[in-house]
Amino acid sequence: MPAAELTALLDRADTPAMERPLAGAMVAGLFPAPSEPLDDAFAAALDMTGAARAENLSQAVAAVARHPQVGGVAWLARNAPCPIVSAGDGDHENPIQALADVQELRRRFGTVRGLVVILAGDIAHHGSAFSAIHMLNALGAFVRVVAPPTLLPPEIDRLGAEVFISPVDGLRGADAVLRYPLDLERSLGTLVPSAREYEALYEIGDAVPLVQTTSASLAAVIAACLIHVTGEAAR
Amino acid sequence: MTRRIAYRHARLLDPASGLDTVGTVLTEGGVIADLGAGLFADGVPDGIETIDLRGLCLAPGLIDMRVAAGDGHGYVDEDTARSAAAGGVTSIVLLPPHTSLRHSPVRVFHYAGATTGTGALAEMGLAAQVGALAFTDGANAIADAAVMVRVMRYAAALGRFVIQHPEEPSLAAGGQMNAGEVATRMGLPGIPAQAEVIPIERDLRLVELTGARLHIAHVSTGAAVDVIRDAKRRGLPVTCDTAPAYFALTETDVMGYRTVAKLSPPLRDEMERRAIVEGLADGTIDAIASDHQPHPAAAKDVPFPEAASGIVGLETLLPLTLEMVQNGKLPMLDALGLLTAGPARLLGLELGRLAKGATADLTIFDPDWLWRVDVGRFASGSRNSPFDRRPVTGRAIRTVVAGETVFTLDA
Known part of the structure; x- marks a missing residue:
């Protein structure tokens, strides 16, 4: 996504007084696995835009969808009768979460251009980390990933992220940290040896401010994306 | 009376003998009775049908040594053999579990399973009795080294070879x-x-141990070509093939989650693609199979992770191979050899050559026919080709099996 489009989306998400532009329209939310934060944010986004919840895609002017498999949202978008906002495509992208994270950074620092942003933790299993790498690069931030090698996809540096295994080196001169928690159940013994080793070697301290996204900013981003895609569809 | 047909004014191409001349082929029943530049120079005698090929190429019938007739989960494409004929292929070798096709216009050979899939040896001896050419677990690797040793020893005693799908399962998992x-x-x-x-390096060591003949299916990497080249230099009885996708496409063809370009082994990067072309050019790769x-x-x-692997290839085998002739990577005879004499030799079949007394399996093709692949017009019952819409040059015009025409292009 080009920087101008990203900035437009972020600007829209930052504008709280929206005129319920989707009043009378219906929007579907397709979330195969229940996720409370996502459900709440989606409901809030519906309130903000004035849209009603559609029960199926044929009624909808747009849908917010998450798919457990990589390429699943692209497949859905090819086959769906309306535009799809991706709320997660396997472990590969999660643009709305990343947009919310970037929006949070923008609020705190004014701009993300020139910031040194650390993505720390389980990069490989968080689509929002991939999406954040792309977005932060597009907006002119410097991206570092800090994680044990088993949690880094091959050639991640080619996507525009400087790779650091050690937090001590990675955090030097950094402005902000986005943290991707490790799913211990699925990772212990295969991707990291133990919880205590992970904490001892790779845990990020509080020397650099941690950026955390609120449900409200996620909702604002979903609303902005819905307005964006329906506007495009109408054109 | 036996039917006699003279194919006149053809560019005769026989990779086995190096023949490349304009001339005539005379078939008598199912065999080639005579051929050459001077044959019937003064006219064709009465009683012989004449087909004027007007300069088209005439080669031994193509042999496709790796064909699946179905997906292994109950889906069978009844049009597989028709698809072969339409692609100029006169002999196919089926992967297990299939051993034959109903009403096939082309010759159908088959392999048989090497293991039961649970580590036990399959009934290779019984399969050999009914004509299995070699033993393979198809799209699954024979992963366990001890099992491979037993398979190799058993197959060697039966005078058959083993075909490996080279993929270390633990590295390929998921x-x-x-x-x-x-x-x-x-x-x-x-x-x-x-x-x-x-697994190729491992299996070459096991060839040293057992003395069995080994064939590596669909190599897709330069490293594989390199170790097979070295093994051949050392005199090991090893052969290999590749498929057109591995010299005609790369991993970027998957972008956009194009499931139609999902293969096993997967499409590789441009360096690997070039290494495959190199392996074809220097003779390390013995055959091209669809x-x-x-x-x-x-x-x-x-969605991509749920999609099945594999593509249909019988009708694009010839034009994609000829691409390497057009772009100067392979001489015409070498390219055709990879589809005829090459597979015939390693399969031990008395096919794939133009010679007096040889079987009259012929592929007649126009090397200059520019066309666009259109899966909608495939004779195959399946449409899963990543080559759809690709402009290609060269096309089978007539396919002859045992002296009888089984396909002509109506266009």
């Missing part, structure tokens, strides 16, 4: 495409090139 930057960008788990060469794998549309119209 993998969806070639490992690397493109896979990371797409978010798909990758299969590294090393997953291919590791690796034909029909799937119903529903098996590909799903």
